[in-house]
Amino acid sequence: MADNVLNVVLGLVASAISAGLGWLAQALRRRRRVERVRRFFGLPAGSECLIVVNRSIGTGSHANTVTRRDAYALMWLAGLVEECGARPELVAHDAAQRGLGAKTELCLGGPVSNERMAAHVAWALPGVLITSGPNHSENAMVVGEHSYVVESDRTHVLLARIATPDGGRPVFLVCGQTGVANQAGVRYLVAHHRELARKYGRNGTFALVLRVVNPEAYGPDMVELAADVTTEALHRPSAPAAASTSASTSATTAA
Numbered sequence: 001m002a003d004n005v006l007n008v009v010l011g012l013v014a015s016a017i018s019a020g021l022g023w024l025a026q027a028l029r030r031r032r033r034v035e036r037v038r039r040f041f042g043l044p045a046g047s048e049c050l051i052v053v054n055r056s057i058g059t060g061s062h063a064n065t066v067t068r069r070d071a072y073a074l075m076w077l078a079g080l081v082e083e084c085g086a087r088p089e090l091v092a093h094d095a096a097q098r099g100l101g102a103k104t105e106l107c108l109g110g111p112v113s114n115e116r117m118a119a120h121v122a123w124a125l126p127g128v129l130i131t132s133g134p135n136h137s138e139n140a141m142v143v144g145e146h147s148y149v150v151e152s153d154r155t156h157v158l159l160a161r162i163a164t165p166d167g168g169r170p171v172f173l174v175c176g177q178t179g180v181a182n183q184a185g186v187r188y189l190v191a192h193h194r195e196l197a198r199k200y201g202r203n204g205t206f207a208l209v210l211r212v213v214n215p216e217a218y219g220p221d222m223v224e225l226a227a228d229v230t231t232e233a234l235h236r237p238s239a240p241a242a243a244s245t246s247a248s249t250s251a252t253t254a255a
Contacts, residue, residue: 038084040197042104042169045085050105051077052096054113069179069220070108073186077106080190093117101168108174108182117175124162125207126236128229130175139177141209144232150177153214156226157185160207160233161196167203176212184212184220207233 038044051074074090081088086104093107093114111118112132121128129142139150141158148156157176164171174189176182188210189196200206207230213222 036197037080037193038086039202040193041080041084041172043081043084043086047086047169048103049081049086049088050096050098050103051081051088051090052093052105052107052114052116053090054093054109069183073108073174073179073183076183076186076190077108081106100171101164101166104169105171106174107171108186110175110177117173120162120171120173121158121175124171124205125158125160125173125233127233128158128207130158141177143207143209143227143229144237146227146229148177148209148211148226152216155181155212155215157181157188157210157212158207159185159189159210161200161205163203163205170203178212178215180215180220181210181212184215184223185210187220188223205234206230 041049043049053070053074078088089103093109093116096105096116107114107117107120109117110132111121111130121130127143131138131140131142133139141148141156150156155177157174160173160175162171162173172189174182174185176185196206206228209226209229211224211226212220213224215222
């Protein structure tokens with residue numbers, strides 16, 4: 001009888017130790033995963049992060065309006081920041097008059113409606129030219145010799161990570177041609193940050209063009225890598241090349 005009780009007690013103790021070790025292993029894995037996310041995004045626990053958007057949330061067609069899709073993207077970004085134990089600070093593009101590196105910055109939206117985005121692209125990605133107009137064919141993202149135009153079955157988003165001077169906190173750009181593209185770019189960043197960290201390092205700069213396939217049917221869910229344009233985006237094109245690209249873009253628009 002005493003032996004049976006002892007065996008039961010030993011079994012319970014062994015089960016408790018096994019469960020405790022399993023819980024500890026899972027907790028350590030979660031902690032390592034969160035630490036990797038924090039290092040890649042420059043978001044240590046207790047830090048602050050700027051999320052820079054265009055002016056106001058609404059349903060109108062004003063250039064400074066955040067679309068419903070952009071609002072969804074903001075929710076994803078806020079969730080990412082809070083997962084790292086950081087605090088998101090939502091700032092309008094024309095009120096974010098501050099330097100770089102002190103806080104991680106997540107900048108959302110095209111340069112037409114987001115002046116901060118326009119400044120970042122001009123400063124850090126001089127090889128990128130973004131044009132806009134009332135027609136879809138006039139909305140183009142030109143990088144090097146390639147032009148990515150909005151079409152009925154596809155749109156594009158520029159996803160970039162910019163390393164700031166003196167090893168400061170990074171700047172992330174999600175510059176979509178449409179609100180759906182912005183949302184797709186944010187979701188791609190959240191889902192693929194581990195691969196991006198392995199390829200470009202914790203402090204590396206990269207620029208990717210993502211293609212959103214048939215957004216009318218699939219929304220932001222069908223996203224594929226169109227091109228890694230890091231090299232072209234970081235270098236300002238020569239004058240002849242720029243003129244040739246401009247002429248090619250004009251010809252494409254006319255066609």
